[in-house]
Amino acid sequence: MRNLFKILLLAAVVALASSCLKQSESITPIAEVRTLAQLQRESMMNTALLAAGNNELSAAANASLETNTADPTIFYLNLKYNIVNMDVYDTASIPNSFEQIGNSFLKVFAKIFLKLTGSRTVNIGNVDLPIPDLNLDFSIVKSFKVTKVFVEYNKAYDASTGNKASFSFVNTFDLSRVSGVNPLLISYKKAKNNCLLKCLSFDIVDGDIFNLIKASKSIPLKPFLTIGSLPAVTELKLDGQIDLQIGLKLPF
Secondary structure, three states: OHHHHHHHHHHHHHHHHHHHHHHHHOOOOOOOOOOHHHHHHHHHHHHHHHHOOOOOOOOOEEEEEEEOOOOOOEEEEEEEEEEOOOOOOOOOOOOOHHHHHHHHHHHHHHHHHOOOOOOOEEOOOOEEEEOOOOOOOOOOEEEEEEEEEEEEEOHHHHHHOOOOOOOOOEEEEEEEEOOOOOOEEEEEEHHHOOOOOOEEEOEEOOOEOHHHHHHOOEEEEEEEEEEOOOOOOOOOOEEEEEEEEEEEEOOO
16 A cells, blocks of 8 residues: 555656646747847847947848958948939938938939930039038047949839930949049949939949048039930939948947
């Protein structure tokens, strides 16, 4: 009888332990498990946003991070900023300083095309690229480059014209700094167009504008534009994309 009691007690202990074990296996973590690399990357992104006035990116932009193998204390924020159906007169506030620069840059192109008046080499004169009142920490921000500039006719607008909107009237387009040893920033040649003349994709000759944005509230630029005719569609409805690379020095 005593042996039977011991057997029953042992069976109860085993059953209880098995029940506890099953319960522990069903516990769901209250937060997503993240690796040390993911946490470090999140910290780096927060540092980048802090350098831009502690403002998160808008829905019009997305960013990625890239480390510098030559200098592990530097990383790069690669920012893609888009404008859809840009309004050159829109002065809506953009909280992120990096995006503000991209916005200003793209609108300069639209304003240049508004000045077209005839079939010839166009002497537009200097244009100013306004630099917003930046809230940048230059102890963190160490470089600033334009890596891509792209504009195209808004697709919905193009469809409304019977697909007549075209950049075929543009033969060449250069945009340069007013001064400097290597003033040319970007360049376009019609012969290299690969989007059926619906867009302008520029070659970046020297997109480094770091010293310019540090030194001034506006950057004087010299456009040089040759056209073969006036545009068939005169209303300016453009989309645009600019890619920026910002070098940041880690504070830790």
